[in-house]
Amino acid sequence: MKLLCALLVFVASASAVKNYAGYQVLRVVPQDMEQLQRVHDLYNLLEDTVDFWKEPTKVNRPVDIMIGPNLAEDVKIELSRRGLDFSIFVEDVQTNIDNERCTDCVNTKAGFDYTVYHTSDEISQWVTDFANEQPLVTEITIGESYEKRLIKAVKISSGGSKRVIYIQGGIHAREWISPATMMYMANQLATTYDTDPEVKLMVDMYDWYIVPSLNVDGYAYTWSNDRMWRKNRQPNDGSFCVGTDLNRNYPYEWGGTGASPNKCSDTYFGATPLSGPEVFVVHNWLQQFSGNMALFIDFHNYGQLWLYPWGYTGNRNTPQPDKTDQDTLAKAATAALEAQFRTSYFVGMSGPDMYPASGASEDYGYGTLGVKYSYVVELRDEGRYGFNIPESMIENSGIETFEALKVLGTDPLN
Template sequence: MWKSIAIFLALLGVASAGMTYDDHKVLRIVPSSTEEVSMLRDELPVAFRVDWWREPSYPGIPVDVRVSPGDLTRVEEMLIGAGMSHEVFVEDVQKLIDSSYSPNSVRGDEFDYGVYHTLPEIEDWMKTLVADYPDLVELVEVGKSFEGRTITAVKFTGKGGNSTEKPGLWLDGGIHAREWISPAVNVYMLGKLLADYGVDDETTDLIDSLEWYILPVFNVDGYSFTWNGDRMWRKTRSTYSSKFCVGVDPNRNWDWHWGEAGTSKNPCADDFQGPSAFSEVEVKSVSDFIKSQKNINGYVNFHSYSQLWMAPWGYTSDLPDDFDAQDAVGKAATEAIAAVHGTEFDHGNIAEIIYPASGSSADWTYGEFF
């Protein structure tokens, strides 16, 4: 009954770290043709060191790119020379980072859901859940990271029935390290679900009828590095792929059409696919854990910044047989989101609605189990 769905929640969370981005700007460009899309995707990263916040995809879809002050004039000249208009979307990235950082992420004994938290703070909070809900919650060790950190998920279900006979639902966040809103959303949902158990009938029924697995921070090394090294870091922190460039994109490293469209073989690229499928110990650990839990048959993966609810496939624009059913869920979900705060999300197939991306967690879970 449950189908694999990938959710990409389009919000940007930012805070302070060691690397600074003074006077870095984010340019918004709207390509008007496939030729302009190709120029942005293929030529701009070759000529300049740029950081895509919203990658080139299709004509008419905005592209957001961070540019350093040293490259800004030449990038703008290149865009103007190609007849492409642009605007400054973020005037100073470092000021945005500084304005969003709260040093008081824990106030007294209360866990503040309104600010971003470090990995140790999230881990300590998860331990309090076991103490507060001993009949519902247990912590499970999914594996160890490249740098030796524990990858911890929260497993919980309600009363009645054998938990292993209930459908299992897996949610994870923080696969891309800098997408802080993703772990924050998972933390908030987890806290809200447990607090409302036995109070709200609908929530109680959801917890009673499913076995839940929530992994707030997938890429624990990368997430930790965004707090003390580089706020814009995206990848893992493995060092065996290159002497000069660190890390692999963990959402291009899964063994489902690995190394095809929408990935890079360049170890310095943010979407580097890795030397082989499942080269990243974090990715292999999560995939092995999901396979070992025989009742897991639903998967939700949270990202940030594009306000999209997306379903497989990512490696191809061909649609799976049950895409209409999956997209109907996406339509219902985006309508429900809009009804709460008026926030507009689009829904559709990954490769079509944003860009091709092979070796993703969404494609692997769907292909492996469905």
């Protein structure tokens, strides 16, 4: 079969934008443990050749596979050969990309538009402008990316010495709804402090540090070259394949299950822990808050999941003394979120309930930084749009996620 002997060929162009016309997303829902194992076997065979948008995790949990037209027939034959039913969940990925942004819309709001997607340069400028315009906001420069872009954060504080809440977005470049939601929530924190008693309590109780876009190089690349790019843009020695999966590059349980040593894989874990410059500089910067951080959240999409450690193992019985408290608080937060637009979220353990991923952020927050309430959140949606959430959904994503943040930010988080 062509599928089994296909060579991975990487062609990069400084000017060409990759076109996803004819790319489909297949959805497989394993019905029992035997089928789940067959999907796992297929994943192990294909993970470096096709893009698994959702990896195999549990019985009755969807597995989403993006395939190009050159491999579509072979993958479908292979699924059928293994007795795995599938549906075509996204007929044409390029159509979703084309419909993601509202090119004919006119911004009738004064100032920065929080309901559209913004480039990496625009986000960077927003941090500066936001800090200049809002008295509670300070611009923070964490460090530089591989391509020497500044990685910026906003600090939102009413003054004094307080415990810290840290949230970040955009560690995976193609997940555009994440930076957009981070900026929306930052704006709500800063601009409703005087009018919303809950927000005042949040800002008076904690110092908030928000990184809208951690993977600034990868994010810029999704605008210029490849909308579906995931990793950073750091070259790999001895390989033509570029990039490290920054969310497999954290030092806690680095290099284990759910992370790949293959430099061409989307889950390549990097040469060493913290070898990704973006993770390295944020790790160094976060050390100043050692013992004083109340909450750590890394926002992704998609799947509508609110997850807590451990992520490095699928073993639910691995000792984790705070999971009951983490679960209770997450369920309270997602209940507030769901009350807005009935967006349903699953709450659970990252590894056992989604899939094991070693060297990931939520384990780093909990295991390395010692933050009791450390979460990874998969924002909208459940797969209809996947990574290409239309701009029309940005505002609702911001509104509902901020309601969850209100629950967390008004809690003592002991």
